[in-house]
Amino acid sequence: MFETAELGRAVSKKDFEEQERVLRTELLQAQRDLIAAKIPVVVIVSGVEGAGKGSLVNRLSSWLDTRAMEVHVFWDSTDEERERPRWWRFWRTLPPRGRIGVLFGSWYTHPIVERAFERMDAGEFEHAMHRIKDFERTLTLDGALFVKFWAHLSKEAQHDRWVADEASGRKWEVSPLAEEYGSRYDAFLRTSEQAIRLTDTGTSPWYLVEAANPRYRDLTVGRTLLAAIRARLKPTVSPAPPTAPGVVDPGPTTTVLDRVDLGCSLTKNDYKDRLDHWQRELNRLSWAAYRERRSTVAVFEGWDAAGKGGAIRRVIAAVDARLARVITIAAPSDEERAQHYLWRFWRQIPRDGRLTIYDRSWYGRVLVERLEGFARQDEWMRAYNEINTFEEQLVEHGTIVAKFWVHISPEEQLRRFEERQKIPWKMHKITEEDWRNRDKWDDYAVAVNDMVQHTSTTAAPWVLVPGNDKRYARVKILETLCRSLATALDEDLALPE
Amino acid sequence: MFETAELGRAVSKKDFEEQERVLRTELLQAQRDLIAAKIPVVVIVSGVEGAGKGSLVNRLSSWLDTRAMEVHVFWDSTDEERERPRWWRFWRTLPPRGRIGVLFGSWYTHPIVERAFERMDAGEFEHAMHRIKDFERTLTLDGALFVKFWAHLSKEAQHDRWVADEASGRKWEVSPLAEEYGSRYDAFLRTSEQAIRLTDTGTSPWYLVEAANPRYRDLTVGRTLLAAIRARLKPTVSPAPPTAPGVVDPGPTTTVLDRVDLGCSLTKNDYKDRLDHWQRELNRLSWAAYRERRSTVAVFEGWDAAGKGGAIRRVIAAVDARLARVITIAAPSDEERAQHYLWRFWRQIPRDGRLTIYDRSWYGRVLVERLEGFARQDEWMRAYNEINTFEEQLVEHGTIVAKFWVHISPEEQLRRFEERQKIPWKMHKITEEDWRNRDKWDDYAVAVNDMVQHTSTTAAPWVLVPGNDKRYARVKILETLCRSLATALDEDLALPE
Numbered sequence: 005m006f007e008t009a010e011l012g013r014a015v016s017k018k019d020f021e022e023q024e025r026v027l028r029t030e031l032l033q034a035q036r037d038l039i040a041a042k043i044p045v046v047v048i049v050s051g052v053e054g055a056g057k058g059s060l061v062n063r064l065s066s067w068l069d070t071r072a073m074e075v076h077v078f079w080d081s082t083d084e085e086r087e088r089p090r091w092w093r094f095w096r097t098l099p100p101r102g103r104i105g106v107l108f109g110s111w112y113t114h115p116i117v118e119r120a121f122e123r124m125d126a127g128e129f130e131h132a133m134h135r136i137k138d139f140e141r142t143l144t145l146d147g148a149l150f151v152k153f154w155a156h157l158s159k160e161a162q163h164d165r166w167v168a169d170e171a172s173g174r175k176w177e178v179s180p181l182a183e184e185y186g187s188r189y190d191a192f193l194r195t196s197e198q199a200i201r202l203t204d205t206g207t208s209p210w211y212l213v214e215a216a217n218p219r220y221r222d223l224t225v226g227r228t229l230l231a232a233i234r235a236r237l238k239p240t241v242s243p244a245p246p247t248a249p250g251v252v253d254p255g256p257t258t259t260v261l262d263r264v265d266l267g268c269s270l271t272k273n274d275y276k277d278r279l280d281h282w283q284r285e286l287n288r289l290s291w292a293a294y295r296e297r298r299s300t301v302a303v304f305e306g307w308d309a310a311g312k313g314g315a316i317r318r319v320i321a322a323v324d325a326r327l328a329r330v331i332t333i334a335a336p337s338d339e340e341r342a343q344h345y346l347w348r349f350w351r352q353i354p355r356d357g358r359l360t361i362y363d364r365s366w367y368g369r370v371l372v373e374r375l376e377g378f379a380r381q382d383e384w385m386r387a388y389n390e391i392n393t394f395e396e397q398l399v400e401h402g403t404i405v406a407k408f409w410v411h412i413s414p415e416e417q418l419r420r421f422e423e424r425q426k427i428p429w430k431m432h433k434i435t436e437e438d439w440r441n442r443d444k445w446d447d448y449a450v451a452v453n454d455m456v457q458h459t460s461t462t463a464a465p466w467v468l469v470p471g472n473d474k475r476y477a478r479v480k481i482l483e484t485l486c487r488s489l490a491t492a493l494d495e496d497l498a499l500p501e
Numbered sequence: 502m503f504e505t506a507e508l509g510r511a512v513s514k515k516d517f518e519e520q521e522r523v524l525r526t527e528l529l530q531a532q533r534d535l536i537a538a539k540i541p542v543v544v545i546v547s548g549v550e551g552a553g554k555g556s557l558v559n560r561l562s563s564w565l566d567t568r569a570m571e572v573h574v575f576w577d578s579t580d581e582e583r584e585r586p587r588w589w590r591f592w593r594t595l596p597p598r599g600r601i602g603v604l605f606g607s608w609y610t611h612p613i614v615e616r617a618f619e620r621m622d623a624g625e626f627e628h629a630m631h632r633i634k635d636f637e638r639t640l641t642l643d644g645a646l647f648v649k650f651w652a653h654l655s656k657e658a659q660h661d662r663w664v665a666d667e668a669s670g671r672k673w674e675v676s677p678l679a680e681e682y683g684s685r686y687d688a689f690l691r692t693s694e695q696a697i698r699l700t701d702t703g704t705s706p707w708y709l710v711e712a713a714n715p716r717y718r719d720l721t722v723g724r725t726l727l728a729a730i731r732a733r734l735k736p737t738v739s740p741a742p743p744t745a746p747g748v749v750d751p752g753p754t755t756t757v758l759d760r761v762d763l764g765c766s767l768t769k770n771d772y773k774d775r776l777d778h779w780q781r782e783l784n785r786l787s788w789a790a791y792r793e794r795r796s797t798v799a800v801f802e803g804w805d806a807a808g809k810g811g812a813i814r815r816v817i818a819a820v821d822a823r824l825a826r827v828i829t830i831a832a833p834s835d836e837e838r839a840q841h842y843l844w845r846f847w848r849q850i851p852r853d854g855r856l857t858i859y860d861r862s863w864y865g866r867v868l869v870e871r872l873e874g875f876a877r878q879d880e881w882m883r884a885y886n887e888i889n890t891f892e893e894q895l896v897e898h899g900t901i902v903a904k905f906w907v908h909i910s911p912e913e914q915l916r917r918f919e920e921r922q923k924i925p926w927k928m929h930k931i932t933e934e935d936w937r938n939r940d941k942w943d944d945y946a947v948a949v950n951d952m953v954q955h956t957s958t959t960a961a962p963w964v965l966v967p968g969n970d971k972r973y974a975r976v977k978i979l980e981t982l983c984r985s986l987a988t989a990l991d992e993d994l995a996l997p998e
Contacts, residue, residue, distance in 0.1 A: 044839075044840075044841075063615075069507065084852070087794075087852040087853040087854075088850045088851075088852065088853070089849070089850065089894045089895055089897065089898035089900070090894070090898070091894055092847060092850050095843075095844055095847035095848065096847065096848050098840060098841070098844060100836065100840050101839045102839070122771065127624035127625075127628070128624075130628060130631075131624070131627060133625075134631045135890075142887055145883065146841045146842075148841075186798070240832035297584070303719065342539075342541075342597035342598040342599070343595060343597055343598070343645045344595070344639065344640055344645075345878060346592075346639075346641075349597060350588070350589060350592035350593065351593050353585045353586065353589050354585075355581070355585060356582040356584040356585070357584075387640065390639055393632075393635060393639075397586045397587070397588055398586055400586065401585065401586035401587070403586070433584060453938055465982075470521075483720065
């Protein structure tokens with residue numbers, strides 16, 4: 005999840021100033037429209053310690069018309085607050101219709117902190133998250149717009165920030181809690197991921213913001229807020245209840261795919277050795293999984309011509325035919341269209357002990373269906389949460405879930421398209437649609453980035469596979485599968501010599 | 502909650518046959534409309550053991566066109582099912598668009614049984630209910646209509662049913678599980694109440710059905726189903742996502758208010774003694790509550806001129822002025838209208854140790870706002886769940902919640918109205934609005950019945966107070982309050998001599 009906010013995105017001072025000028029004007033206009041439309045907006049600013057939440061809140065205050073906004077800081081609770089149910093303090097700070105409430109700290113803070121310090125158990129934490137989800141849904145049904153920001157810093161970036169602050173004599177700016185919280189970075193990250201996943205709904209989504217560069221952070225938050233307000237104001241077909249707050253105009257941006265190192269490759273000999281090794285391992289482990297009655301679901305997504313098919317064949321070749329199955333997902337049948345989109349995937353859940361490979365999958369909802377308009381915005385936005393719940397149930401049952409995005413560069417894709425057109429027995433593989441999809445490369449990259457942000461979880465992570473070199477990709481996939489199985493089954497893993 | 506399904510309602514054979522003829526025709530027409538509108542309907546038949554769920558399902562099969570419906574019985578799970586995540590069996594039985602799926606047993610069965618037998622802890626059970634809520638919401642957002650029936654029998658009626666079956670030589674009709682489950686009636690009831698409360702949402706509401714009389718049971722289920730389908734088919738202002746399935750046309754029916762014994766009364770002397778006794782007790786207990794930092798919320802609702810004001814004065818007179826406060830709820834202010842309707846109640850939550858009396862309350866949402874059309878149907882239908890969550894949070898914080906509906910007969914109300922009009926200093930108490938409300942007596946009675954059904958919980962039960970005799974009502978209220986406080990504080994309670 006957080007990998008999408010560790011991409012090193014930054015904005016120069018000059019660019020910032022230029023863009024800020026435009027953004028401020030637009031935000032003020034949006035704020036006037038909100039007042040006229042009587043829509044209350046709740047902006048939540050959360051994130052890791054040291055991500056600059058305070059500066060961000062100050063920046064928002066300087067951009068917005070403060071006569072129609074208010075900032076609430078949730079700090080230690082007062083006597084007044086402790087003598088009432090926990091949610092009293094939150095209810096009383098809700099913005100009335102037409103106003104923006106910016107919450108620095110929120111109903112998320114207490115459970116995340118308590119859980120990270122292990123003063124709250126898993127069940128209590130989940131209960132707290134359910135209550136939050138209900139609370140936010142209650143208000144969105146009543147017309148409120150929620151825009152929730154999570155400012156993220158990698159462990160290294162967090163450390164660098166503090167060192168820099170100290171060096172520049174601004175140590176006083178570092179909260180006394182920073183050190184205590186910082187020492188628990190990993191626990192916080194795990195807990196935060198869970199909190200975000202459980203409360204990331206179509207009508208109240210989380211926006212992960214890369215916070216290492218303050219200018220990029222603030223600009224992204226400002227733009228996201230603007231886009232969410234605009235989407236909410238746009239008259240929709242169904243005026244009430246409100247639809248999803250809407251996607252952010254991505255602009256020219258870096259996605260998680262840009263961090264995939266496409267230079268990886270393998271020599272022919274290395275490839276042969278490793279392929280052989282990991283195939284043998286996979287065969288052994290798939291039998292072990294069968295004995296332990298653990299099934300495996302492997303999802304393959306990727307660009308057209310990225311080499312999914314070839315990789316899948318290498319996996320299948322390694323596993324006994326009784327244990328493995330490939331399900332190719334094409335357009336849904338009439339029968340399938342007459343049901344919820346997840347129904348067709350539920351019906352094909354493998355039995356215990358089997359390996360099932362999905363050549364394309366339920367992620368079509370947030371990729372092709374999103375981009376081709378087959379799913380409405382509110383539909384694909386809530387799909388992230390629905391998919392997470394679906395995979396959570398697989399994992400709870402003991403299923404091992406592996407998800408691969410096979411990535412290639414646009415240049416490599418073009419090369420392969422042209423090559424295919426020249427070879428008679430490959431010509432059929434390339435269609436008009438492939439060329440059309442290619443034109444939407446940037447949109448797809450954004451959709452993939454969003455998908456990874458919302459659905460890459462500890463229990464079912466996305467693996468972005470560098471695919472320009474097919475040999476490297478195949479070995480990488482086999483190896484990843486073996487590692488997942490070995491970990492889940494608590495089996496030893498033999499490494500290639 | 503279940504008191505609304507223990508009213509002794511019955512239908513004669515002749516009435517049943519007449520009404521069945523009409524109902525069948527209408528159900529078949531509704532089913533045809535469903536097919537055209539491509540709406541999938543999920544009917545859940547649950548309830549206590551012995552309530553005749555099987556016969557009810559058979560009746561529905563005989564009424565509906567079986568070519569567009571299917572019945573699924575969830576019995577012991579198969580190998581196929583056990584080897585997949587728990588929800589697989591449910592997903593694969595979902596009806597496609599345009600069809601009705603009747604589920605005999607459902608996703609509720611397993612958690613309720615496990616919890617009643619204490620094989621599942623409170624946290625796991627709540628987790629299961631949250632998952633159910635998510636699942637049903639996922640499908641309703643996709644266009645499905647949920648109609649959930651809970652067939653209820655009192656402990657006595659359950660017992661009588663078995664005795665009768667045995668006597669008539671139909672013991673074979675009694676499930677072998679009956680005895681085992683019957684012996685745990687109370688545990689099942691508690692668990693069921695919790696399950697219903699946690700999953701009774703505006704878009705997927707529960708319908709409690711009194712099952713002691715099979716004809717009444719089947720007719721009520723048939724009518725409710727018909728009304729829910731019709732409400733769903735009716736083109737609404739906002740076509741998608743779907744609104745609440747709609748209320749049932751109550752018809753001439755018995756409500757929970759008809760079971761209040763209005764003959765209760767007290768002599769003047771008894772009244773004096775008891776009033777004095779319970780006021781002294783309340784004073785003592787309110788100080789004890791203050792010391793223990795437990796606050797009390799007492800809600801007063803009732804017919805116009807039922808005597809709420811007089812009763813409230815007797816309560817207040819008993820408690821130190823520093824500890825008690827009366828909040829009179831009138832029409833919301835501008836500031837309050839600019840927020841979610843619960844906001845104004847949240848802001849007035851008492852501090853620990855205090856007693857707060859609400860002269861009318863948040864229940865206005867499901868009474869006057871419902872009947873005057875100030876709240877849309879989807880709004881007041883989801884309010885039950887919102888109110889339950891609100892009170893649950895009060896109770897979790899340690900607040901003692903008491904809710905009184907002061908009941909009088911329409912004749913007694915008329916007498917009081919006329920009396921007031923004759924007395925100069927009481928004339929102002931009676932307005933045009935009171936007369937208008939009076940005309941809607943039957944509608945209000947249904948709304949009160951629905952309110953009690955959806956919001957009378959173990960932790961925050963409704964007390965229906967017979968109010969024709971003001972003296973009896975006042976003493977009853979004081980006594981009830983004392984008992985609630987004594988139980989919560991674990992204090993002894995002195996009884997009057």
